[in-house]
Amino acid sequence: MAERKITIRRVMAGEREISYQLERKAVKNLNLRVREDGSVYASAPRRVSAAEIDAFVASRGAFILQAVARMEERQRRRALLEQREQLRILGEERPLVLRRGDKLALFQEGEGFILQVKEPDDPVQRQKGLERGLDYLCQEIFQGMLEELYPLAAKQGAAKPLLRIRRMKSRWGSCLPGKGIITLNKRLLEAPRGCIQYVILHELCHLIHPDHSKRFYGLLAAWMPDWKEWKTRLEETVLL
Numbered sequence: 001m002a003e004r005k006i007t008i009r010r011v012m013a014g015e016r017e018i019s020y021q022l023e024r025k026a027v028k029n030l031n032l033r034v035r036e037d038g039s040v041y042a043s044a045p046r047r048v049s050a051a052e053i054d055a056f057v058a059s060r061g062a063f064i065l066q067a068v069a070r071m072e073e074r075q076r077r078r079a080l081l082e083q084r085e086q087l088r089i090l091g092e093e094r095p096l097v098l099r100r101g102d103k104l105a106l107f108q109e110g111e112g113f114i115l116q117v118k119e120p121d122d123p124v125q126r127q128k129g130l131e132r133g134l135d136y137l138c139q140e141i142f143q144g145m146l147e148e149l150y151p152l153a154a155k156q157g158a159a160k161p162l163l164r165i166r167r168m169k170s171r172w173g174s175c176l177p178g179k180g181i182i183t184l185n186k187r188l189l190e191a192p193r194g195c196i197q198y199v200i201l202h203e204l205c206h207l208i209h210p211d212h213s214k215r216f217y218g219l220l221a222a223w224m225p226d227w228k229e230w231k232t233r234l235e236e237t238v239l240l
């Protein structure tokens, strides 16, 4: 097999320089293409002079630069698809991998999480997808924890509350005892499980004692003797 003879050549197309690979081959005509990675390649028969090829490449300058830009953009998008980000869930940093898919989903896979969105290369869509995915995850995790903890409040005669999840600026949770609604801050998802349990217990406790009276704290301490440590840990871990 004959050794491939490829040289790198540079031509000016207006203000911009184009560098291309030139291969001499037994071809009839001069061929020019922009590869997937954005590199420019030309093959030409030996009878055509290098100067002629340079002139041809330069004459197609605008087209080449456009194609290069397009390929580079495609590469960039592909890289974004594989882009890894971090997600803090239940007090642990987990890798977040973006994936293209028709159905929006955020799910655990191995050590990390997969965020599936239609247009992962669109930052607005990606952020929206992530927020909605986190809403689902909060709903699932917080509701599960509420189910586990509610029996404590049930013993005190409290009806099962409805769970709402919101992004709140200055508090971890709130309780409307009259309406039987507990609202939890979405950002609690970043905190360790014990911190979330502390907030849920605090709000459940309000179903029985709507104030912050001694009786309130008495019951809270009976449910969770180390609640103060979890409160401190929460305040240190997640800054509102």
Ligand SMILES: [Zn+2]
Residues within 6 Å of the ligand: 202, 206, 212
């Ligand atoms: Zn309170």
